[in-house]
Amino acid sequence: MLKQITLAILFVLGFSIAATGQSLRPTAAVSHAGNGPLTTESERALARLGDLSSDAVRRRLTGMRPPAYQAGPLLLNEIIKRQQLIVCASERVERLKVALQPVLAYHDRDGKLPIIVIRSEQPKAFVVVRAALIITSKLMLITSEAEIRGIVAHELAHEYLWDEREQAIKANDESLLREIELFCDVVAALSLKAIGDDPAHFGRALKRMTCVGVMAGNTTRSETKTHPSLDARVKLNQWLCGQLGQARRQRADKN
Numbered sequence: 431m432l433k434q435i436t437l438a439i440l441f442v443l444g445f446s447i448a449a450t451g452q453s454l455r456p457t458a459a460v461s462h463a464g465n466g467p468l469t470t471e472s473e474r475a476l477a478r479l480g481d482l483s484s485d486a487v488r489r490r491l492t493g494m495r496p497p498a499y500q501a502g503p504l505l506l507n508e509i510i511k512r513q514q515l516i517v518c519a520s521e522r523v524e525r526l527k528v529a530l531q532p533v534l535a536y537h538d539r540d541g542k543l544p545i546i547v548i549r550s551e552q553p554k555a556f557v558v559v560r561a562a563l564i565i566t567s568k569l570m571l572i573t574s575e576a577e578i579r580g581i582v583a584h585e586l587a588h589e590y591l592w593d594e595r596e597q598a599i600k601a602n603d604e605s606l607l608r609e610i611e612l613f614c615d616v617v618a619a620l621s622l623k624a625i626g627d628d629p630a631h632f633g634r635a636l637k638r639m640t641c642v643g644v645m646a647g648n649t650t651r652s653e654t655k656t657h658p659s660l661d662a663r664v665k666l667n668q669w670l671c672g673q674l675g676q677a678r679r680q681r682a683d684k685n
Contacts, residue, residue, distance in 0.1 A: 468662075468665060468666060468669060469612075469658065469662050471605060471608050471609045471612055471658060471662070472612050472658075472662060472665075472666045472669075474609050474612075475609050475610075475612035475613040475615070475616055475666075476616060476666075478613050478616075479491075479613075479616060479617075479620075482620065482670075482673060482674075484620075484623070484624055487620050487624070488624070491537070491590065491617070494590040494591075495537075495538060495589070495590060496589060496590070496592065498538060498539060498542045498543075499560040499561065500542050500543075501544070501561035501562060505561060506544060506546070506561065506562055509558060509561070509562065510546070515546070515548045515564075516548055516549040517546060517547065517548055517549075518547040518548060518549055518567050519547075522570070523547045523570075526545075526547065526565070526570060526575070526578070527545050529575040529578075529579065530545065530578070530579060530582055532579070532625040532626075533579045533582055533583045533586070533621055533622075533625055534582075534586070536583075536621050536624055536625055537583070537586040537587075537589075537621070539586060539589075543557070543560075543562065543563050543586075544561075544562045544563065545562075545563045545565065546562050546563070546564050546565070547564075547565050547566070547567060547570065548564060548565070548566055548567065549566075549567045550566035550567060550568055551566075551568050551646065552566055552568055552643070552646070552648065553566060553568040553569040553571075553572055553573075553638075553639045553642050553643065554566045554568075554569060554639075555569055555578070555581050555582055555584075555585050556585055557585050557586065557588060557589065560589055560592065563582065563585065563586075565578070565582070568642070569581065569639070572638055572639070572642055573635050573638065573639075574631070576622070576627045576628065576631040577631045577632070577634060577635035577638075578635070579621075579622060579625070579627060579631070580618045580619070580621070580622050580627070580629075580631045580632030580635055581618070581632070581635050581639070583617060583618040583621035583622065583632070584614045584615060584617070584618035584632070585614070586617075586621075587613065587614035587617035587618060587621075588610075588614055590613075590617070591610050591613065591614075594606075594610065595607070595610050598610065604655045604656070607655070607656045607657075608653070608656065608657060608658045611656070611657050611658055611663075612658055612662070612663065612666060615632070615636075615663055615666055615667060616666065616670065618632045619632050619633075619667055619670045619671070619674075620670070620674075623674050628671075629667065629670055629671050629674055630667065630668075630671050632667055633663075633664050633667035633668060633671070636660065636663055636664060636667070637660065637664060640660045
């Protein structure tokens with residue numbers, strides 16, 4: 431049984447490593463730049479949550495949240511061994527784990543999802559079959575704690591649509607896969623707002639990660655079969671920041 435689970439995890443781990451950043455195979459779709467309207471996929475992603483007020487979002491996510499899965503140490507060790515991952519251990523790694531607790535708690539994953547930092551020149555974070563949160567050393571180097579909380583919030587948001595994403599992968603539903611990524615972007619921004627961080631941190635981290643990936647030759651700014659374009663993602667983040675800022679000003683005026 432352990433062998434079957436491990437093989438399944440390794441398959442998904444390989445997909446995650448390839449798909450967490452933008453793939454190098456852009457589609458023919460035209461990315462939306464400038465200050466134009468949001469993409470249809472962005473609008474569908476927003477519609478999944480509806481009311482964007484803090485209480486409404488928390489209720490919606492709580493209703494969508496699947497039971498937390500906790501992997502045993504044998505399975506985690508097997509993942510590390512089979513993929514020949516080089517695990518980093520340092521005071522900085524321990525500080526990062528502490529810094530991530532607010533966003534893990536918001537998604538009810540504090541103490542339930544092991545955090546593993548691995549040595550890699552690719553700036554990435556991904557959840558391996560809901561068993562562990564993997565963060566690369568490069569991502570630690572190029573992001574602030576608030577920015578990495580946003581990236582982690584995006585990865586945690588995948589759990590809410592885990593089965594739907596698996597079905598979309600099997601059906602090769604490219605539009606749905608991009609919509610799911612945008613939904614996770616929305617959740618990332620709202621998560622930062624809920625824990626007292628600036629939602630714009632997520633957009634800044636996206637741009638920096640993509641820039642580093644483009645220079646390394648393993649990322650593109652364009653839309654792909656699984657990910658929206660960087661322009662579409664940044665535009666959605668900016669729109670959300672505007673909406674959340676407007677709501678904050680309205681509350682301040684009432685007081």
